[in-house]
Amino acid sequence: MLFSTLRFIGHGWIDEFYIQPIYHFTYLGFGWVRPLPSSGMYAVFGLLVLLSFLIAVGLFYRISIISFFLIFTYVELIDKTYYLNHYYFISVMSVLMIALPLNRKWALDTRLFVHLKVDCVPAWMLYAPRLMLGIVYFYAGLAKLNPDWMLGALPLSIWLPANAGMPVIGQWFDYVWVAYLMSWTGAAYDLTIPLWLSWRRTCILAYGAVVVFHLMTAMLFNIGVFPYVMIACTLVFFNGSDWRWFANKFRLETPTPQNQIKLKFSPILLWLVSTFFLWQLLMPLRHWLYPGNHLWTNEGYRFAWHVMLVEKNGSVTYRIENPDNEQFWIVYPSEYLTPQQEQQMSFQPDMILQFAHFLADTYAIRCDCNPAIYADTYVSLNLRPGQPIVDSQRNLVQVQFTLQSADWTIPLRDS
Numbered sequence: 001m002l003f004s005t006l007r008f009i010g011h012g013w014i015d016e017f018y019i020q021p022i023y024h025f026t027y028l029g030f031g032w033v034r035p036l037p038s039s040g041m042y043a044v045f046g047l048l049v050l051l052s053f054l055i056a057v058g059l060f061y062r063i064s065i066i067s068f069f070l071i072f073t074y075v076e077l078i079d080k081t082y083y084l085n086h087y088y089f090i091s092v093m094s095v096l097m098i099a100l101p102l103n104r105k106w107a108l109d110t111r112l113f114v115h116l117k118v119d120c121v122p123a124w125m126l127y128a129p130r131l132m133l134g135i136v137y138f139y140a141g142l143a144k145l146n147p148d149w150m151l152g153a154l155p156l157s158i159w160l161p162a163n164a165g166m167p168v169i170g171q172w173f174d175y176v177w178v179a180y181l182m183s184w185t186g187a188a189y190d191l192t193i194p195l196w197l198s199w200r201r202t203c204i205l206a207y208g209a210v211v212v213f214h215l216m217t218a219m220l221f222n223i224g225v226f227p228y229v230m231i232a233c234t235l236v237f238f239n240g241s242d243w244r245w246f247a248n249k250f251r252l253e254t255p256t257p258q259n260q261i262k263l264k265f266s267p268i269l270l271w272l273v274s275t276f277f278l279w280q281l282l283m284p285l286r287h288w289l290y291p292g293n294h295l296w297t298n299e300g301y302r303f304a305w306h307v308m309l310v311e312k313n314g315s316v317t318y319r320i321e322n323p324d325n326e327q328f329w330i331v332y333p334s335e336y337l338t339p340q341q342e343q344q345m346s347f348q349p350d351m352i353l354q355f356a357h358f359l360a361d362t363y364a365i366r367c368d369c370n371p372a373i374y375a376d377t378y379v380s381l382n383l384r385p386g387q388p389i390v391d392s393q394r395n396l397v398q399v400q401f402t403l404q405s406a407d408w409t410i411p412l413r414d415s
Helices: 002-010 013-019 038-057 061-077 085-099 123-143 147-152 156-163 176-198 203-220 226-237 240-249 267-289 339-345 349-367
Strands: 312-321 328-331 372-381
Touching: 002 013, 002 038, 013 038, 038 061, 061 085, 085 123, 085 226, 085 267, 123 176, 123 226, 123 267, 147 176, 156 176, 156 203, 176 203, 176 226, 203 226, 312 349, 339 349, 349 372
Parallel strands: none
Antiparallel strands: 312 328, 312 372
């Protein structure tokens, strides 16, 4: 995260994502979350750099990881435009890391506070991060068991030809069967890799597969630091003897059996962590509560480890009518949104609705009326012919976004 935050700052994304936009798409229930002024946002990211470093070296670990979680999650809640699975993963893992004693062995905290040092911890603390990684992999694989991915090799059959110029292997990406092979292999990998990593006999080979898989993903697709985060986190599947060998190899301090110091078991902490995992197990399943194709409606799509499943493009314009007379306006989102905001909003119904309400507030002041807002949309999912995703005859001012199924969207036509 230290590298990722520095990269974020270096690309100028603080200004582009959080300072320049005049409107932000907040999450349901978090409309009160707003970006700070320019100096404040730069200070926030400066703190993330510092906290990432402190966590990495294990200095003032507890306060650092709590602060990191709160600040990082605050940044992610500002605008759903920039939602990525790996950002959500960082927040989730940060919560879990608060409960884990990751500053009790080789951390700098043990140099300053000798009483913190322990040699043994309850077994569940070793299995908790493995379970979290297993959940991510499993649900990512489960999400791939859909007709587009398994029967149509979509969206890989769209993306791979764009990499046909890659040295050595690029020449194969124009073949459709390669897209099918990679689709099926990817699903099998996600569904089974936690099992191979958990089996002692196959752990090393499985980790090699993790490294190859994610490096290949990093080369083919622009998905930021996520592949490297997964490569690093998957190291938790190695057991104590592996790390003792590592400690001996690099002459780190290792305990002797007769003077081992054990961390006390905490039933309350275990109960809290169990509740956390119950939430993680149920959250990715919520899209089954909604009718229709969730890849189209986006209902239950976020926070469910639905990774690289769609190639979705759209366009939207708004018709604003003054009910007191025949006056009307045609509004293009680019007048108010950044290119990335407009692109993401154009095919996500909840964001289309949010922006309609922003326009309603804006034009209520401009025309001193209660305007009606209608959206003309055109969206394509995984090479399907484009079609409307929002009912163009529905006055969106009268629609409130809730967790209930949206009756103002138009179901996907597969034909």
